[in-house]
Amino acid sequence: GESVGLHLPTLSVQEGDNSIINCAYSNSASDYFIWYKQESGKGPQFIIDIRSNMDKRQGQRVTVLLNKTVKHLSLQIAATQPGDSAVYFCAENPDSGGYQKVTFGIGTKLQVIP
Amino acid sequence: DTEVTQTPKHLVMGMTNKKSLKCEQHMGHRAMYWYKQKAKKPPELMFVYSYEKLSINESVPSRFSPECPNSSLLNLHLHALQPEDSALYLCASSLKGQGAHNYGYTFGSGTRLTVV
Numbered sequence: 714g715e716s717v718g719l720h721l722p723t724l725s726v727q728e729g730d731n732s733i734i735n736c737a738y739s740n741s742a743s744d745y746f747i748w749y750k751q752e753s754g755k756g757p758q759f760i761i762d763i764r765s766n767m768d769k770r771q772g773q774r775v776t777v778l779l780n781k782t783v784k785h786l787s788l789q790i791a792a793t794q795p796g797d798s799a800v801y802f803c804a805e806n807p808d809s810g811g812y813q814k815v816t817f818g819i820g821t822k823l824q825v826i827p
Numbered sequence: 828d829t830e831v832t833q834t835p836k837h838l839v840m841g842m843t844n845k846k847s848l849k850c851e852q853h854m855g856h857r858a859m860y861w862y863k864q865k866a867k868k869p870p871e872l873m874f875v876y877s878y879e880k881l882s883i884n885e886s887v888p889s890r891f892s893p894e895c896p897n898s899s900l901l902n903l904h905l906h907a908l909q910p911e912d913s914a915l916y917l918c919a920s921s922l923k924g925q926g927a928h929n930y931g932y933t934f935g936s937g938t939r940l941t942v943v
Contacts, residue, residue, distance in 0.1 A: 755937075756917050756919075756934030762931055814875065817870050818869060820868075
């Protein structure tokens, strides 16, 4: 079936630098995308989302970019902090009949070097 | 209250046991979900409940039996599980409907299940 995937399974970043986590998706019917952060021993935590009618959305220290032409999604974290260390999942919702059937990508582990 | 609460946090059960996982939310969300997550893998959808009715079953084996007694509670009944069913079981909830402003899920912290 169609799936959401990530290019980099592990990303190491120096504290204070910016991080960019990438995601490729293949379901052209998806109209809603979400980034989740999962810390060890916890459930995924919503970070930011974007609808398919947008190409950029900013939050606090995070920005999500959507390129529908190449089916690519990215999460940018500014001034990365040790507390940002976690696994990051992109997820898509094809809006199947109104039910929120969110499918997760494979995840990227972000390691912040102090 | 902006949380999804799951109990127990850890569970060890034998292959002949019957146990239940519980999930509770008081955010007025009308869609609730069970996900299974193996180590170093993404969460995989098992069941979706919408307005207390089962709307999606992702071909989950019958040894997993979901139940939604009311809009705030979601259970997962377990019976005759196999060691390969050991995983983190996550519950989530969300606003339902295409008019909803926020489609994101709120996840609980999960139940770490070990089948021996």
